[in-house]
Amino acid sequence: MVRTRIFLSTTVLAAWTALTPLQAAEPLKVGFMTVRSGALAAGGRQMEEGLKLCMDEHRGEMAGRKIEIITADTAGQPAVTKTKAQELVERDGAQVLIGPLAAFEALAIDDYIRQTKTPIISPSAAAEDLTQRKPNPWFVRAVGTSAQAHHALGEYAAKDLHYKKIAIIADDFAFGHELSAGFQRTFEQNGGKVVQKLWSPLNAAEYGTYITQIDPSVDAVFAGFAGGNGIKFLGEYKNYGMQKPVLGAMTTVDEGILKRMGDEAVGVISSGWYSAATDTPANKKFVEAVRKAYNADPGYYTVGAYMACQFLNNALEQVKGDISDKAAFMKALRSVNISQSPYGPVKLDAYGQPILDVSIRKVEKKDGRLQNSVIKTYPAVSQFWTYGADEFLKSPVYSRDWTAAK
Amino acid sequence: MRVPSSMISWLVAVAALLALPWLVTSDYYVNIASQIVIAAILALSLNLLIGFGGMTSLGHAAYLGVAAYLSIYLTAHAGFGHLAGALIAIGATTVLAMLFGFLALRASGLGFLMITLALGQILWGVAYRWASLTGGDNGLGGLKRPHPFGLNLMDPAIFYYFVLAFLGIALWCIARFVQSGLGQSLQGTRDQPRRMRALGYEVWLIQWLSFVFAGFWGAVAGLLYAYYHQFVSPQTLHLTTSAEALLMVIAGGTGTLLGPVVGAALVVILKNIVSAYITRWLILLGVIFVAIVLFMPEGLVPGLTRWVRALRNRPPADKPADAPSVAKGPAR
Numbered sequence: 001m002v003r004t005r006i007f008l009s010t011t012v013l014a015a016w017t018a019l020t021p022l023q024a025a026e027p028l029k030v031g032f033m034t035v036r037s038g039a040l041a042a043g044g045r046q047m048e049e050g051l052k053l054c055m056d057e058h059r060g061e062m063a064g065r066k067i068e069i070i071t072a073d074t075a076g077q078p079a080v081t082k083t084k085a086q087e088l089v090e091r092d093g094a095q096v097l098i099g100p101l102a103a104f105e106a107l108a109i110d111d112y113i114r115q116t117k118t119p120i121i122s123p124s125a126a127a128e129d130l131t132q133r134k135p136n137p138w139f140v141r142a143v144g145t146s147a148q149a150h151h152a153l154g155e156y157a158a159k160d161l162h163y164k165k166i167a168i169i170a171d172d173f174a175f176g177h178e179l180s181a182g183f184q185r186t187f188e189q190n191g192g193k194v195v196q197k198l199w200s201p202l203n204a205a206e207y208g209t210y211i212t213q214i215d216p217s218v219d220a221v222f223a224g225f226a227g228g229n230g231i232k233f234l235g236e237y238k239n240y241g242m243q244k245p246v247l248g249a250m251t252t253v254d255e256g257i258l259k260r261m262g263d264e265a266v267g268v269i270s271s272g273w274y275s276a277a278t279d280t281p282a283n284k285k286f287v288e289a290v291r292k293a294y295n296a297d298p299g300y301y302t303v304g305a306y307m308a309c310q311f312l313n314n315a316l317e318q319v320k321g322d323i324s325d326k327a328a329f330m331k332a333l334r335s336v337n338i339s340q341s342p343y344g345p346v347k348l349d350a351y352g353q354p355i356l357d358v359s360i361r362k363v364e365k366k367d368g369r370l371q372n373s374v375i376k377t378y379p380a381v382s383q384f385w386t387y388g389a390d391e392f393l394k395s396p397v398y399s400r401d402w403t404a405a406k
Numbered sequence: 407m408r409v410p411s412s413m414i415s416w417l418v419a420v421a422a423l424l425a426l427p428w429l430v431t432s433d434y435y436v437n438i439a440s441q442i443v444i445a446a447i448l449a450l451s452l453n454l455l456i457g458f459g460g461m462t463s464l465g466h467a468a469y470l471g472v473a474a475y476l477s478i479y480l481t482a483h484a485g486f487g488h489l490a491g492a493l494i495a496i497g498a499t500t501v502l503a504m505l506f507g508f509l510a511l512r513a514s515g516l517g518f519l520m521i522t523l524a525l526g527q528i529l530w531g532v533a534y535r536w537a538s539l540t541g542g543d544n545g546l547g548g549l550k551r552p553h554p555f556g557l558n559l560m561d562p563a564i565f566y567y568f569v570l571a572f573l574g575i576a577l578w579c580i581a582r583f584v585q586s587g588l589g590q591s592l593q594g595t596r597d598q599p600r601r602m603r604a605l606g607y608e609v610w611l612i613q614w615l616s617f618v619f620a621g622f623w624g625a626v627a628g629l630l631y632a633y634y635h636q637f638v639s640p641q642t643l644h645l646t647t648s649a650e651a652l653l654m655v656i657a658g659g660t661g662t663l664l665g666p667v668v669g670a671a672l673v674v675i676l677k678n679i680v681s682a683y684i685t686r687w688l689i690l691l692g693v694i695f696v697a698i699v700l701f702m703p704e705g706l707v708p709g710l711t712r713w714v715r716a717l718r719n720r721p722p723a724d725k726p727a728d729a730p731s732v733a734k735g736p737a738r
Binding site: 036037073075080082083086104111112129173 | 435686
């Protein structure tokens, strides 16, 4: 009896050792942090859709390896995000992370990522310093920084639209502060003047009190909103009979919320590193797939998660699916180079941040639906705009009081 | 001599807690246990106010958050050592509790609740707005866990024992406090404030001292919270954190020593583990809470004790054999 047992265990052991060379065929575990509950759940759902689309496109396999996605709900709370990251890495054995949604969530796990040396691809968190003053060697981002697209809009407003005076109204949190400062910087550098900066709380019930404060002598209003706030603001802006043109941040008229807007959005000029209306074969295919699967246009979060997944694919192909050497994989992830994608050609700078085409977009009604028609493209825009990394990083990070209104 | 059964159950519980890192398979669960322990310390301190003092506070996240912010700011950004940072954080938070006590104890009942709520929201607003100091909504990080007595707190099991030791001290101190003259008089002011006053007790002072004592333990929880997460954001100071602590106390059982610990375990497990399997875990939390309120309104620990006692003392009437003889019992 004992002998049979020993015999059995040795056979099992032998079989196991014989199997180890096949380890490469084991599925690669990817932890995906999204938000399914709370205020950010709408964005979280779009992220899941984007990721699923990409996985379906690759039939769940990248570089010959099966990919297993393990999803966790962070509830949009930093403390929970940390626990979920631990759950994914320590319990489920995730080797790569995609997520989380919000900037403060990404910052909450920053130290943890460094400690565990887990490669992480951010599909949406835009906080500037993640790839600027506090770069994390294990972190790359698949989307633009808060200000990356809005530097372009500032220049466009001054040079092409010839606006002189602008009032800024934006959400009162880091993302709103950063994108407004980026817009203001290039706008003022090109001769414009921001005469007013109004910060409305993230959970503002109505914008009447802010709209009535807007200086009547301005040429236009820059509205920097996130989440569903753009819908509320533009609706009320029209109801108050305001005539001044509106410039928007990428997220003010994001495709994810555009379908819930009406005529009030038509004519809003915004900038973004993506527009669903971009006329390239890669994007058309992507938009069609999203429309077919989810009956909606892809927005910020959809593209972000989709591209994060494509980054993973690109890096895995470079290392031929072998992720055992983390440093080599990280190097591959940092040298991601995709020539055709929904948001155009992309490669990463030395800080792990994509250099992207930024488009100036105008909301138009076409075939009964609103879309962000591209009216100008700034090719290969860096997170540092034209300042260069050294000069850019000398000044403090964009904030609420980066430069006061004049 | 017979060992009392309560002693045995205590010993079993302690042994189980100590053996936990060997019982669970993954560091992840050890980390969850650490989180439960930290939440339990916070809930214990809040229970001092609610359970023993009859003062329902909705601002207890203030101490958790302020101590966490201070310790991270001082050690990671202002160049203080870990010990100095920890002591200043706890000391300053306790002073804050003194101040808040002055303000909040001007009222009782609903007024007290609203003042603590307002004070908590003020701190949340400051943390959100004073971005140069607190990092605004992006939060504050960069803290390295200390190495007290050469212990490597980065190791999940060692960190667990570290926080467990604090829980042990907290339980002992709070138990002593509750049994002390001051603790007894605090319970007196909860039940009969006017009579206590008539007996010559300084009701306000008793409440204030307890308030500060509770604030102190909230600060300890905050310090451990900072060590655990190595990150703090305005979310920590938010009303939801206070409400969650309140939920732990009420679910576990107010005015009991172990109730808050059980409540903390319930909430942390639901929030972190169950949420991985059930997307709508918030609904589940709500249902469980409603069930607790319906079936054991006094909380899990007293409720279960009552049920167990009821089962033990159940009249043998249920046994079918000799049912008739006993069921009649003494004439009604």
